[in-house]
Amino acid sequence: MIRAIAIDDEPFALEVIRSHADKVPFIELTECFTDAFKAIEYIAKGSVDLLFLDITMPDLSGLELMESLQQKPMVIFTTAYSEHAVQSYELNAVDYLLKPFAFTRFLKACNKANEQLQAKQSYKPAASDSIFIKSGYEQLKISYNDILYLESGGNYMSFILADGRTILSRLTMADTLALLPANQFLKVHRSYIVNKLKVDRAERHQLHIGVQIVPVGGAFNISSLTL
Template identity: 55%
Template sequence: MLKAIAIDDEPMALEVVKSHAAKVPFIELKAVFTDGIKGLEYLKENNIDLLFLDIKMPDISGMELAALIPKETMVVFTTAYSEHAVKSFELDAVDYLLKPFHLGRFLKACQKAQELHDLRYDTKSGSVFIKTGYDQVKVNFEELLFCEANGNYVTFHLSDEKLLSRMTLNEVENLLPKGFVKTHRSFIVNSSKITKIERHQVTLTNKTAPVSSTYFEAVLEKIN
């Protein structure tokens, strides 16, 4: 199930999205907004998978808004103007719906979003795709030592490289299998890679990660 919202300054356009979304079984439309700023605030406070977004709006354009939303949120632009199509894909939009659009075209856009979501979050495969810059990079859990949060970004420390992605540590935690454990409010480690545990840090192969008193007992329980 994809959690979605829609932002459009035209109430009738939002009614169309609501009507179509109600007919797509894997779309849960959580909210709609005629005010782009309020929609942006909602996106920053809630984990939303998909945003249906108009482009020409009075206070903030859809293009401007798309550059401010959490990077994990996929965007489908909905607009009456075709000239923005190229720019929309530069912003990594999943699709571009030209108004008026029928249910079949709306469904196709939703399916594209679902496929991308599944590609990112298929943890059963032993890996996950994360966005780094303009690329989707496959991370194998077996090669992942630990994840380190810094503001709105997370660094994935692999055996032989580091990858930076704009995500929260909570979002990363939801992607990882049970073998990973939080050792600190800013660190999640691969418990199978721990070679030594001390009161204030763990050693993983040739790297170390901190352990806070809050998480120490949970770490011990995990490795035992």
């Protein structure tokens, strides 16, 4: 069961989401909020898997709300405007629903969230030095020491390995960071995680891993590379 809440400044929009959610057997819509700040307090309790989140709201937009969260649930953005689509996917949104949306479109988004949650729950490290990653229909065992770096693209993560392979898995940045040992892997950019053991040279705006160059975000401190 996916525990979800809906956040929208328009009560009618919340009623539409509640009506649709009642028809989806694996969605439990526990609360609806017109006040974004009260929703943040509720999310902080850690009992939310999924947000149905409006983007254009007074005081705090849906995008700002997501960026403010330390622990981010899955999110399906709901909005009457299309111009924020790209930015929503940069925040690893499960889906982007353009109002007014039919139940069939709502169900498709919920199915995506269900698949993502099931995939996340199925990933278990096989041992302290390796991890199992789902790629397509396969579960692949990867040694941590074989990973050079990882690159995020929407809801997918590319594992770049020392043997030249690239393995693509349906994982968000947050999911991936939770699976990897924090003392060995470090997020250096909104789209990149590096294996600290594989970094050959660090510069202000980039890291060198063999012949590969990984960009460094402006907030990243090179001293964090120390194990």
